[in-house]
Amino acid sequence: MMSPEQNDLITRIGPGTKCGALMRHYWHPVALADELPDARPAKAVRLLGQDFVLFRDERGRHGLLDRDCPHRGTDLAYGRLENGGLRCLFHGWLFDVDGKCLETPAEPEGSVLCQRVRQRAYPVVVKNGIVFAFVGEGQPPAFPDFDCFLAPTSHAFAFKGLIECNWLQALEVGIDPAHASYLHRFYEDEDTGAAYGRQFRAASSDSDIPMTRLLREFTRPRIDVEATDYGLRLFALRRLDERHTHVRVTNLVFPYAFVIPMSAEMTITQWHVPIDDTSCYWYAIFTSFGQPVDHAAMREQRLKLYQLPDYRPRLGRHNDYGYNVAEQASQTFTGMGFDINVHDQWAIESQGRIQDRTREHLGTTDKAIVAYRRMLLSAIGLVANGDKPPMWLDAARATRLRGPIAIDGMGPTEGWQSYWKDVDTRRRGNSSWAANTVPPLVA
Known part of the structure; x- marks a missing residue:
């Protein structure tokens, strides 16, 4: 039999947990490729107790970003796919698959705010119909x-x-x-x-x-x-x-x-x-x-x-x-x-x-x-x-x-x-x- 503490140790995987720290060393399936239809290739995904948005841009590149916009925290999963990235509906901030902020269109002409803003982005690969993502720190491992x-x-x-x-x-x-x-x-x-x-x-x-x-x-x-x-x-x-x-x-x-x-x-x-x-x-x-x-x-x-x-x-x-x-x-x-x-x-x-x-x-x-x-x-x-x-x-x-x-x-x-x-x-x-x-x- 296990103690309650041992059971918690091996089951709980959210941020800040020890098993969660282990899990963030691996690639994880986050969606089927079929879940990103051409009509709107974007969806909210939840993994290891964290919320992300997965999307595919006009060039066919996949991106996984933290779901909350770094401006005011609104939901990027509802964003518009245009101009090389995912655009927040609240003020139009635009992010590419690498998390780079491409535009902050509501800011004054000549603003360089977007150069100082970056959304957390995560590596993504597609393997035989499954989209895998790495949400840990540092370099991801190789696939066997x-x-x-x-x-x-x-x-x-x-x-x-x-x-x-x-x-x-x-x-x-x-x-x-x-x-x-x-x-x-x-x-x-x-x-x-x-x-x-x-x-x-x-x-x-x-x-x-x-x-x-x-x-x-x-x-x-x-x-x-x-x-x-x-x-x-x-x-x-x-x-x-x-x-x-x-x-x-x-x-x-x-x-x-x-x-x-x-x-x-x-x-x-x-x-x-x-x-x-x-x-x-x-x-x-x-x-x-x-x-x-x-x-x-x-x-x-x-x-x-x-x-x-x-x-x-x-x-x-x-x-x-x-x-x-x-x-x-x-x-x-x-x-x-x-x-x-x-x-x-x-x-x-x-x-x-x-x-x-x-x-x-x-x-x-x-x-x-x-x-x-x-x-x-x-x-x-x-x-x-x-x-x-x-x-x-x-x-x-x-x-x-x-x-x-x-x-x-x-x-x-x-x-x-x-x-x-x-x-x-x-x-x-x-x-x-x-x-x-x-x-x-x-x-």
């Missing part, structure tokens, strides 16, 4: 050569969703392999031909067993965790018999992302981005090693589940997550429909806006959560002492981090340790784009 960043746009799809609770409990569901046999249990197996774009629906690779049946019938996975340069690698092993073991390899990428398999040819890289202490967004890049992603189909699937403009789930706390007693009795373990995102949303939001970890009792299947919390506490301590935390990458180190490998498949009970690496090698070798990349380095 992960598959989700190296894949061509034709083979990557980005989306997001709002979660109304603390970022840490949202992350921890992704490094808990045991819950899938319960929270995502379906009592009837679906046609795997309709599995595209949906987790736990296809047959397990290298077998004809539907994932729904595998999770339902083999409920006690052996879970192993090992430290890596990027965070943690997780193994969930479901032994079917003396010859066959289902092997699922997932990853925790510090500070708050995970990489998991979606199907035999697709992986998901998902970040859990703190809006503030009591809400967060998940952002995901779906990366295909096989055929190009059907962007229209993937987007249509998800827009049935999430409402624009806030990407708020249609089923949630406000309508009891669609809970249905009759369905729970005969179709699903939860009675909350067939979308596993709804199940996860319930699990993490029902813990409260910020989970009270002083009341929890962890088991052996929580070993990845224990390992991550230790890593998080250590990183907070490093930053407090003036050192760089894990996964703060310079350019040289960034090129050495690849993958991470994420697979699930039916492997041998003896020799599963090499099986998952061989699966990844074959997948890359058959890929139109990954075959040209250097394979990940694995222990």
Whole structure:
């Protein structure tokens, strides 16, 4: 169990907090590129308890500025996009993507006030449909050569969703392999031909067993965790018999992302981005090693589940997550429909806006959560002492981090340790784009 002070230390990320100081050493997703339409490419964003305005100027450059105008504090998110920048509606002050004040038109002729004014601006980059920003001090770290960043746009799809609770409990569901046999249990197996774009629906690779049946019938996975340069690698092993073991390899990428398999040819890289202490967004890049992603189909699937403009789930706390007693009795373990995102949303939001970890009792299947919390506490301590935390990458180190490998498949009970690496090698070798990349380095 944790003390209240420890729980606050690892969950609160606003300005002036120790975990917030750690988080400001990294790039963070702040919007989908789709959220900046040509009609008005600007929007308010909130990250780590701070308010910003994100925009794209006429030259296609992205900028992220503090949201309050440095003149009188009015809201720049409503500003006009013109003349190379974002213009405040109150007195017409104009700022470019670097925060430089270009004009103060209400001032007297010949005024040099704008030369002495600057709005705080932050570095911004776009990676496969997600806009990332760095809101810390000094130089930002480099991006690792992960598959989700190296894949061509034709083979990557980005989306997001709002979660109304603390970022840490949202992350921890992704490094808990045991819950899938319960929270995502379906009592009837679906046609795997309709599995595209949906987790736990296809047959397990290298077998004809539907994932729904595998999770339902083999409920006690052996879970192993090992430290890596990027965070943690997780193994969930479901032994079917003396010859066959289902092997699922997932990853925790510090500070708050995970990489998991979606199907035999697709992986998901998902970040859990703190809006503030009591809400967060998940952002995901779906990366295909096989055929190009059907962007229209993937987007249509998800827009049935999430409402624009806030990407708020249609089923949630406000309508009891669609809970249905009759369905729970005969179709699903939860009675909350067939979308596993709804199940996860319930699990993490029902813990409260910020989970009270002083009341929890962890088991052996929580070993990845224990390992991550230790890593998080250590990183907070490093930053407090003036050192760089894990996964703060310079350019040289960034090129050495690849993958991470994420697979699930039916492997041998003896020799599963090499099986998952061989699966990844074959997948890359058959890929139109990954075959040209250097394979990940694995222990």
